[in-house]
Amino acid sequence: MPVDRSKILLDTAKRLLRRGATGHLHKIVNKTHAADLAAVFRFLTIREQEALFDLLDTVEQKALFFSALEEEILLKLIEDMPAEKIAEILEQMPNDDVADLLGKLSDERAKALLDLMTKEGSEEVEGLLSYDAETAGGIMLPDFIALKEETTARGAIEALQKEYVDIEMPFYLYVVDDHDKLAGVISLRQLVVVPPETRLESMMATDVVSVQTDTDQEEVAKIVARYDILAVPVVDEINTLVGIVTVDDVIDIIREEATEDILKMAGAGEGLIETQSLFKSTRIRLPWLLASWIGGVIAFFVIGHFESSLNKLVYLAAFIPIIMGMGGNIGTQSSTIVVRGLATGQLNLGQIWLVVSKELTIGFLLGFVYGLLVGFVVHLRYDLWLLGITVGLAVLSSMTIAALVGSLVPMAFARIHIDPAVATGPFVTTSIDILSVFLYFQIATVLLHL
Amino acid sequence: MPVDRSKILLDTAKRLLRRGATGHLHKIVNKTHAADLAAVFRFLTIREQEALFDLLDTVEQKALFFSALEEEILLKLIEDMPAEKIAEILEQMPNDDVADLLGKLSDERAKALLDLMTKEGSEEVEGLLSYDAETAGGIMLPDFIALKEETTARGAIEALQKEYVDIEMPFYLYVVDDHDKLAGVISLRQLVVVPPETRLESMMATDVVSVQTDTDQEEVAKIVARYDILAVPVVDEINTLVGIVTVDDVIDIIREEATEDILKMAGAGEGLIETQSLFKSTRIRLPWLLASWIGGVIAFFVIGHFESSLNKLVYLAAFIPIIMGMGGNIGTQSSTIVVRGLATGQLNLGQIWLVVSKELTIGFLLGFVYGLLVGFVVHLRYDLWLLGITVGLAVLSSMTIAALVGSLVPMAFARIHIDPAVATGPFVTTSIDILSVFLYFQIATVLLHL
Numbered sequence: 057m058p059v060d061r062s063k064i065l066l067d068t069a070k071r072l073l074r075r076g077a078t079g080h081l082h083k084i085v086n087k088t089h090a091a092d093l094a095a096v097f098r099f100l101t102i103r104e105q106e107a108l109f110d111l112l113d114t115v116e117q118k119a120l121f122f123s124a125l126e127e128e129i130l131l132k133l134i135e136d137m138p139a140e141k142i143a144e145i146l147e148q149m150p151n152d153d154v155a156d157l158l159g160k161l162s163d164e165r166a167k168a169l170l171d172l173m174t175k176e177g178s179e180e181v182e183g184l185l186s187y188d189a190e191t192a193g194g195i196m197l198p199d200f201i202a203l204k205e206e207t208t209a210r211g212a213i214e215a216l217q218k219e220y221v222d223i224e225m226p227f228y229l230y231v232v233d234d235h236d237k238l239a240g241v242i243s244l245r246q247l248v249v250v251p252p253e254t255r256l257e258s259m260m261a262t263d264v265v266s267v268q269t270d271t272d273q274e275e276v277a278k279i280v281a282r283y284d285i286l287a288v289p290v291v292d293e294i295n296t297l298v299g300i301v302t303v304d305d306v307i308d309i310i311r312e313e314a315t316e317d318i319l320k321m322a323g324a325g326e327g328l329i330e331t332q333s334l335f336k337s338t339r340i341r342l343p344w345l346l347a348s349w350i351g352g353v354i355a356f357f358v359i360g361h362f363e364s365s366l367n368k369l370v371y372l373a374a375f376i377p378i379i380m381g382m383g384g385n386i387g388t389q390s391s392t393i394v395v396r397g398l399a400t401g402q403l404n405l406g407q408i409w410l411v412v413s414k415e416l417t418i419g420f421l422l423g424f425v426y427g428l429l430v431g432f433v434v435h436l437r438y439d440l441w442l443l444g445i446t447v448g449l450a451v452l453s454s455m456t457i458a459a460l461v462g463s464l465v466p467m468a469f470a471r472i473h474i475d476p477a478v479a480t481g482p483f484v485t486t487s488i489d490i491l492s493v494f495l496y497f498q499i500a501t502v503l504l505h506l
Numbered sequence: 507m508p509v510d511r512s513k514i515l516l517d518t519a520k521r522l523l524r525r526g527a528t529g530h531l532h533k534i535v536n537k538t539h540a541a542d543l544a545a546v547f548r549f550l551t552i553r554e555q556e557a558l559f560d561l562l563d564t565v566e567q568k569a570l571f572f573s574a575l576e577e578e579i580l581l582k583l584i585e586d587m588p589a590e591k592i593a594e595i596l597e598q599m600p601n602d603d604v605a606d607l608l609g610k611l612s613d614e615r616a617k618a619l620l621d622l623m624t625k626e627g628s629e630e631v632e633g634l635l636s637y638d639a640e641t642a643g644g645i646m647l648p649d650f651i652a653l654k655e656e657t658t659a660r661g662a663i664e665a666l667q668k669e670y671v672d673i674e675m676p677f678y679l680y681v682v683d684d685h686d687k688l689a690g691v692i693s694l695r696q697l698v699v700v701p702p703e704t705r706l707e708s709m710m711a712t713d714v715v716s717v718q719t720d721t722d723q724e725e726v727a728k729i730v731a732r733y734d735i736l737a738v739p740v741v742d743e744i745n746t747l748v749g750i751v752t753v754d755d756v757i758d759i760i761r762e763e764a765t766e767d768i769l770k771m772a773g774a775g776e777g778l779i780e781t782q783s784l785f786k787s788t789r790i791r792l793p794w795l796l797a798s799w800i801g802g803v804i805a806f807f808v809i810g811h812f813e814s815s816l817n818k819l820v821y822l823a824a825f826i827p828i829i830m831g832m833g834g835n836i837g838t839q840s841s842t843i844v845v846r847g848l849a850t851g852q853l854n855l856g857q858i859w860l861v862v863s864k865e866l867t868i869g870f871l872l873g874f875v876y877g878l879l880v881g882f883v884v885h886l887r888y889d890l891w892l893l894g895i896t897v898g899l900a901v902l903s904s905m906t907i908a909a910l911v912g913s914l915v916p917m918a919f920a921r922i923h924i925d926p927a928v929a930t931g932p933f934v935t936t937s938i939d940i941l942s943v944f945l946y947f948q949i950a951t952v953l954l955h956l
Binding site: 089095216221280352404 | 695872
């Protein structure tokens with residue numbers, strides 16, 4: 057739904073709720089796609105949310121709506137809802153969504169809800185909950201189509217009509233051997249174009265791309281994206297087919313991982329925190345600033361060390377901002393390119409020296425350009441060419457070192473298996489600040505005989 | 507393919523090429539999935555790339571490989587390839603991929619290639635080329651299944667077996683009226699579970715989510731993600747069905763747009779430039795640094811303005827880094843949260859004052875914490891509590907203003923339809939630097955009677 061229509065729905069809902077015109081609103085809510093309704097919930101108060109939600113007629117609609125709603129909002133919405141009412145809705149949701157939700161609740165609450173569900177559903181959900189939430193096992197759908205090799209195309213279509221009516225994405229049919237091990241895959245499309253007596257084993261593709269239950273979700277997303285497939289089968293350690301991850305979940309993962317990387321690099325948490333409490337937002341952002349604070353304190357001891365130079369030439373202070381700013385910004389450019397390149401697979405660790413030496417060259421070239429420019433301005437302002445050379449050299453060295461640190465640090469972190477997005481931000485900016493200031497005063501003390 | 511297997515393929519290819527063991531390599535290359543082969547190309551020299559590519563046996567394999575290869579690498583690979591050879595491969599590729607590629611070539615070269623292709627293919631590609639590359643029209647696939655309302659399920663299956671054998675993603679069948687206007691949609695799965703005589707019009711869903719040819723690709727991606735669909739139909743201004751955008755292309759768009767946003771915020775271009783020429787990389791990063799350079803020059807005139815204060819109390823200079831660093835970092839956090847929130851739709855422009863006031867509060871709280879800390883350290887070091895208060899107040903005001911500027915600027919840019927990711931970086935960091943330094947010296951001059 058285009059942004060405009062989203063806005064119309066939101067405004068209408070707010071207006072009708074204010075007026076208490078529930079009759080009219082009831083019609084609108086039950087006609088709206090669950091995903092559209094979910095998209096406006098973020099912009100409503102909890103009271104408005106509850107009122108709108110209660111207008112949904114059927115348990116099926118509520119289940120679709122729960123699946124479409126952002127987790128954070130859903131958790132708030134069900135906070136005061138009676139367990140019986142929630143369990144009834146969970147019964148109608150895909151089990152992977154149920155497991156996602158229960159994984160976020162307290163153990164007692166999750167247990168209570170599971171006890172209220174039918175045995176079949178709760179067992180499947182418990183199975184999913186046993187996997188790490190960010191692995192293939194944690195995100196997979198345990199419902200899939202698995203047929204034996206000797207099944208015919210006609211037999212497969214009959215199975216679709218009877219046994220597999222509720223399957224969410226029935227576009228691939230997996231073929232398993234007598235021990236339920238994954239043997240091949242057939243697309244629904246192939247099935248309708250072959251003669252009805254064809255056996256699956258004679259038409260299936262046997263080089264099936266699959267993932268293991270403990271494969272990281274980011275890796276799962278990369279595989280689905282690379283092979284342009286609509287779902288990837290998940291197998292356990294002995295190749296038994298246990299679930300599938302579908303492309304719609306992969307899209308969510310790709311978006312979340314990108315958001316996570318962007319925020320982590322700025323030290324602003326892992327998920328968008330604008331809707332979180334003020335206290336929580338503040339706490340999430342505190343640690344990264346601590347690194348920067350420590351760096352700042354070190355910088356003032358460094359400058360204190362050069363106090364006698366400063367005393368002799370007080371306007372040295374005026375150039376601290378430009379030297380720090382140029383170094384900091386080119387360092388951010390280098391580290392951003394490397395962190396994103398590693399995340400998308402467009403850079404790999406084997407290229408570490410290639411990348412670092414290229415960044416170093418770029419840092420030097422840009423440092424030369426801007427160092428020259430700044431030196432010239434300083435000379436114009438103070439009519440001291442030696443001061444111009446000092447500041448120019450400081451900008452050159454600051455930018456060169458920043459490009460080096462900015463590219464080397466994330467690569468080094470990645471090599472020792474520390475998430476480069478998390479570690480890079482504070483480490484790179486802080487060390488560049490300190491190094492830039494130190495080099496500047498060192499150059500000034502030597503060149504200007506201070 | 508997991509990272510390890512990618513690395514094995516790469517190492518093997520490089521080793522066998524060096525040895526000239528083309529016989530063995532020929533077998534490997536022709537057994538490898540096109541996507542896997544494409545993934546290692548980035549790490550080969552152009553000579554190695556050409557040698558590997560020539561080992562592919564059939565035109566169909568070459569076409570799959572072209573479709574899987576990253577654009578930038580493909581453009582280099584075909585640079586010296588004879589037009590006849592390229593055209594032969596293009597014939598076998600999906601037309602949306604052909605249009606993407608031709609759109610990146612010079613007009614003459616594209617025209618020459620089109621002339622070498624069959625009339626049917628070249629007309630379709632020319633049709634696609636007439637749309638803006640970043641709209642639904644520019645990315646859509648012109649091949650889709652469109653059947654009349656009165657067709658039966660059996661008739662539809664027969665059409666699949668004869669007419670639509672080459673369709674890339676035949677999971678949705680679109681139903682059109684007598685004027686080819688989009689009337690409904692049926693999933694392939696429904697088709698196999700209904701009685702063969704059922705007419706499509708009696709089983710189709712009529713509330714079809716569709717996009718227009720000029721819908722921005724980012725909007726298309728959001729729609730596919732929101733409704734969890736595998737393809738979205740594209741219609742022209744009079745609702746005639748003209749193409750579909752499939753979920754595999756949507757995944758690519760989501761990844762590209764995320765990369766673009768991340769890089770733009772750091773002023774490092776729009777695509778990953780590590781593989782681009784040194785000169786081009788340098789040029790892309792120059793403008794953003796110019797903003798920061800201008801800011802730095804302004805900052806030194808600001809500090810120059812306070813030269814007499816500095817003369818009286820030279821170690822004021824020592825606190826410039828911590829004041830700039832704390833302001834810059836919290837400003838980056840605020841602007842990152844807002845830019846990403848706007849991009850994912852989790853924030854909207856209607857909330858501007860809510861978001862800004864929250865950021866302002868967070869800036870004040872964190873400023874208070876770190877201001878207090880820094881004031882204490884300054885007092886310890888210089889035994890001057892008034893200096894401690896000065897620096898503490900400067901950190902507090904710098905961080906508060908940074909959070910305000912960092913959240914307000916991207917929202918304001920978005921409101922006047924300027925891409926917040928591009929404009930935010932240089933504008934926010936530069937203005938925060940200048941404001942921080944000015945306020946610091948102003949506070950010091952007043953409080954310390956300089």
